Amino acid sequence: xxxxxxxxxxxxxxxxxxxxxxxxxxxxxxxxxxxxxxxxxxxxxxxxxxxxxxxxxxxxxxxxxxxxxxxxxxxxxxxxxxxxxxxxxxxxxxxxxxxxxxxxxxxxxxxxxxxxxxxxxxxxxxxxxxxxxxxxxxxxxxxxxxxxxxxxxxxxxxxxxxxxxxxxxxxxxxxxxxxxxxxxxxxxxxxxxxxxxxxxxxxxxxxxxxxxxxxxxxxxxxxxxxxxxxxxxxxxxxxxxxxxxxxxxxxxxxxxxxxxxxxxxxxxxxxxxxxxxxxxxxxxxxxxxxxxxxxxxxxxxxxxxxxxxxxxxxxxxxxxxxxxxxxxxxxxxxxxxxxxxxxxxxxxxxxxxxxxxxxxxxxxxxxxxxxxxxxxxxxxxxxxxxxxxxxxxxxxxxxxxxxxxxxxxxxxxxxxxxxxxxxxxxxxxxxxxxxxxxxxxxxxxxxxxxxxxxxxxxxxxxxxxxxxxxxxxxxxxxxxxxxxxxxxxxxxxxxxxxxxxxxxxxxxxxxxxxxxxxxxxxxxxxxxxxxxxxxxxxxxxxxxxxxxxxxxxxxxxxxxxxxxxxxxxxxxxxxxxxxxxxxxxxxxxxxxxxxxxxxxxxxxxxxxxxxxxxxxxxxxxxxxxxxxxxxxxxxxxxxxxxxxxxxxxxxxxxxxxxxxxxxxxxxxxxxxxxxxxxxxxxxxxxxxxxxxxxxxxxxxxxxxxxxxxxxxxxxxxxxxxxxxxxxxxxxxxxxxxxxxxxxxxxxxxxxxxxxxxxxxxxxxxxxxxxxxxxxxxxxxxxxxxxxxxxxxxxxxxxxx
Numbered sequence: 001x002x003x004x005x006x007x008x009x010x011x012x013x014x015x016x017x018x019x020x021x022x023x024x025x026x027x028x029x030x031x032x033x034x035x036x037x038x039x040x041x042x043x044x045x046x047x048x049x050x051x052x053x054x055x056x057x058x059x060x061x062x063x064x065x066x067x068x069x070x071x072x073x074x075x076x077x078x079x080x081x082x083x084x085x086x087x088x089x090x091x092x093x094x095x096x097x098x099x100x101x102x103x104x105x106x107x108x109x110x111x112x113x114x115x116x117x118x119x120x121x122x123x124x125x126x127x128x129x130x131x132x133x134x135x136x137x138x139x140x141x142x143x144x145x146x147x148x149x150x151x152x153x154x155x156x157x158x159x160x161x162x163x164x165x166x167x168x169x170x171x172x173x174x175x176x177x178x179x180x181x182x183x184x185x186x187x188x189x190x191x192x193x194x195x196x197x198x199x200x201x202x203x204x205x206x207x208x209x210x211x212x213x214x215x216x217x218x219x220x221x222x223x224x225x226x227x228x229x230x231x232x233x234x235x236x237x238x239x240x241x242x243x244x245x246x247x248x249x250x251x252x253x254x255x256x257x258x259x260x261x262x263x264x265x266x267x268x269x270x271x272x273x274x275x276x277x278x279x280x281x282x283x284x285x286x287x288x289x290x291x292x293x294x295x296x297x298x299x300x301x302x303x304x305x306x307x308x309x310x311x312x313x314x315x316x317x318x319x320x321x322x323x324x325x326x327x328x329x330x331x332x333x334x335x336x337x338x339x340x341x342x343x344x345x346x347x348x349x350x351x352x353x354x355x356x357x358x359x360x361x362x363x364x365x366x367x368x369x370x371x372x373x374x375x376x377x378x379x380x381x382x383x384x385x386x387x388x389x390x391x392x393x394x395x396x397x398x399x400x401x402x403x404x405x406x407x408x409x410x411x412x413x414x415x416x417x418x419x420x421x422x423x424x425x426x427x428x429x430x431x432x433x434x435x436x437x438x439x440x441x442x443x444x445x446x447x448x449x450x451x452x453x454x455x456x457x458x459x460x461x462x463x464x465x466x467x468x469x470x471x472x473x474x475x476x477x478x479x480x481x482x483x484x485x486x487x488x489x490x491x492x493x494x495x496x497x498x499x500x501x502x503x504x505x506x507x508x509x510x511x512x513x514x515x516x517x518x519x520x521x522x523x524x525x526x527x528x529x530x531x532x533x534x535x536x537x538x539x540x541x542x543x544x545x546x547x548x549x550x551x552x553x554x555x556x557x558x559x560x561x562x563x564x565x566x567x568x569x570x571x572x573x574x575x576x577x578x579x580x581x582x583x584x585x586x587x588x589x590x591x592x593x594x595x596x597x598x599x600x601x602x603x604x605x606x607x608x609x610x611x612x613x614x615x616x617x618x619x620x621x622x623x624x625x626x627x628x629x630x631x632x633x634x635x636x637x638x639x640x641x642x643x644x645x646x647x648x649x650x651x652x653x654x655x656x657x658x659x660x661x662x663x664x665x666x667x668x669x670x671x672x673x674x675x676x677x678x679x680x681x682x683x684x685x686x687x688x689x690x691x692x693x694x695x696x697x698x699x700x701x702x703x704x705x706x707x708x709x710x711x712x713x714x715x716x717x718x719x720x721x722x723x724x725x726x727x728x729x730x731x732x733x734x735x736x737x738x739x740x741x742x743x744x745x746x747x748x749x750x751x752x753x754x755x756x757x758x759x760x761x762x763x764x765x766x767x768x769x770x771x772x773x774x775x776x777x778x779x780x781x782x783x784x785x786x787x788x789x790x791x792x793x794x795x796x797x798x799x800x
Contacts, residue, residue: 058199083204104268228371247274257311338382391429398453424587435534467499477505478526482533485510546579592711609697622740636666656741662690689718692742706750730765
């Protein structure tokens with residue numbers, strides 16, 4: 001009976017406790033199962049290393065050699081011939097390098113006896129210098145005296161006969177036994193090398209079948225599995241290529257420097273440096289031992305040794321701090337900590353070979369974690385992408401009472417964008433996260449830390465980034481928090497952001513906006529009030545406040561900032577019912593909307609797309625393509641159709657911007673309310689009304705998630721006729737980077753594009769340009785010209 005729900009419908013306390021206990025038991029079972037599975041996998045890796053190491057090496061070599069084999073196959077060579085040619089070329093290169101390095105080794109071996117006297121002389125000098133009186137002589141003598149005393153007490157004569165020392169001398173092996181033992185020792189590595197060679201050859205010969213088997217093993221979603229295989233191959237291939245370039249950029253200068261200094265075998269030590277740097281961390285140290293030792297042995301003095309050490313140190317500094325960051329970038333996607341931890345783990349499991357393979361193997365684990373939901377924890381543990389986004393990081397620092405670090409994070413983000421963009425994309429998101437956690441998980445102390453930390457953060461931002469307003473300017477806009485302190489903090493952000501548009505604004509301290517509050521409210525000459533609400537259901541309180549404000553100040557203009565409002569509150573009917581002049585959902589929208597309310601003419605000029613300085617050249621480039629003549633209409637319509645299908649969207653158009661007009665040269669889908677001809681084709685429109693004009697002006701892709709929320713376009717009567725909510729346009733770049741138009745996708749519902757989708761749209765725009773600029777003669781001979789970039793392969797390029 002105690003576990004039944006109460007009369008109010010809420011579960012009883014005993015039921016809640018029972019559910020909590022059950023949940024904890026399930027969590028313990030999951031953790032135990034994960035630990036047991038991890039232990040079994042590690043044991044399998046350790047005890048199966050004799051089989052797994054050759055397979056891992058073979059896969060690594062396959063990743064490295066597959067690009068040239070694929071390139072030769074695309075040139076028309078049979079796959080068997082391409083694979084054989086690549087492997088023979090690599091083998092001949094290794095044999096030739098081995099012959100050259102072997103000659104260097106023999107030369108040094110012949111000269112080694114001549115270096116013996118130099119080595120002995122230097123060692124004698126060092127021994128003599130160490131025996132000279134020094135600072136620690138007294139300490140060393142004391143230690144020796146104590147050691148002798150201890151040994152004298154331990155060396156008491158033992159009773160009985162002294163045991164005799166016995167030495168076992170093994171029987172000498174016959175020549176046959178020695179040859180057989182040598183053969184056994186060399187057979188294992190030779191057999192392993194042969195297995196690796198055969199596996200690499202077969203894998204390269206039928207890489208498609210191997211890929212299909214991996215897809216079957218991964219199972220489930222083919223799209224996700226395909227992305228995982230492509231990403232792993234791309235990352236590992238790029239890592240190996242960059243690793244080779246980094247090593248060569250180190251080994252060649254090293255060999256040249258040693259040759260100039262006069263160190264024997266300079267080419268050999270440069271090659272050793274290239275090879276040993278494939279071993280992380282310890283490889284460069286091992287490679288440095290050889291030239292340093294030779295320099296010590298060759299020169300009678302110390303100059304050659306010092307110059308050798310200097311060359312190695314300088315090259316290490318340049319490679320580690322300039323070359324590697326420049327070439328590697330984010331090629332692996334692994335964090336620095338995960339690289340070190342992976343090196344330790346794989347070395348413990350597989351020894352030195354594991355250290356060499358640690359980075360490629362860990363990249364494979366990272367890719368699996370990114371593409372398989374059940375292994376998502378691997379992406380969090382290993383990836384270089386921050387585990388928390390910027391709003392979550394700032395929020396965590398605030399509730400941890402670390403406002404200083406929150407200010408540092410905010411300042412770093414503002415330096416890369418702007419104060420308005422920071423408030424819009426991050427500041428409001430911090431407050432939204434705080435509002436969601438306010439009653440669920442936050443304690444009283446957390447709430448106090450958040451409020452105090454936000455005060456510190458906003459004060460510092462106002463000091464670091466002051467608005468360009470005179471102190472005497474009277475506030476035109478008064479920002480008021482509608483319900484609680486988080487609402488007032490958003491009002492402070494908005495007031496600061498308005499100052500950058502030269503709109504004087506002030507914010508009121510946090511308070512409950514009720515009849516008593518409004519009776520005491522002094523607008524201080526402001527004619528616009530912005531009410532800020534974070535509650536997801538602000539309709540009732542906002543309506544009451546708006547009515548009281550209207551009753552007391554009939555000419556007052558009211559803007560509602562509804563940061564978490566549902567879509568049904570953003571319609572024109574809801575706006576009329578709320579008795580407000582405008583509703584905004586973001587800082588940028590609020591700034592633009594209030595600017596239009598304060599000074600419509602100035603706002604229209606400021607928010608209009610500017611004309612580029614090279615507009616005349618751009619128009620000439622457009623006319624030179626001849627696309628306005630309509631000869632490419634069918635091909636461009638097909639590309640627009642492809643864009644609409646790829647992004648699963650209702651309408652796609654290809655536009656060009658002339659001096660005064662926007663022309664639609666390709667189209668897929670129809671806009672029922674737009675101005676069209678009898679066939680549904682969009683008719684040209686004035687340039688100043690075109691969204692694509694902003695793409696031309698800003699020279700970058702434009703994404704408008706919701707046109708109704710952007711005053712630049714929501715108030716545009718021509719665009720309003722289209723009845724679309726989403727727009728994304730990628731620039732069409734002709735010769736010399738001149739923008740002649742845009743590839744645009746439109747939808748009747750709001751939506752967003754992530755970074756990969758934006759890159760895909762830009763690549764498809766490049767295909768459009770290739771079609772526009774291809775002449776009829778080129779179309780008749782397609783084998784002589786091909787576009788530099790094709791959207792067919794963009795999925796792989798984006799994943800890289």
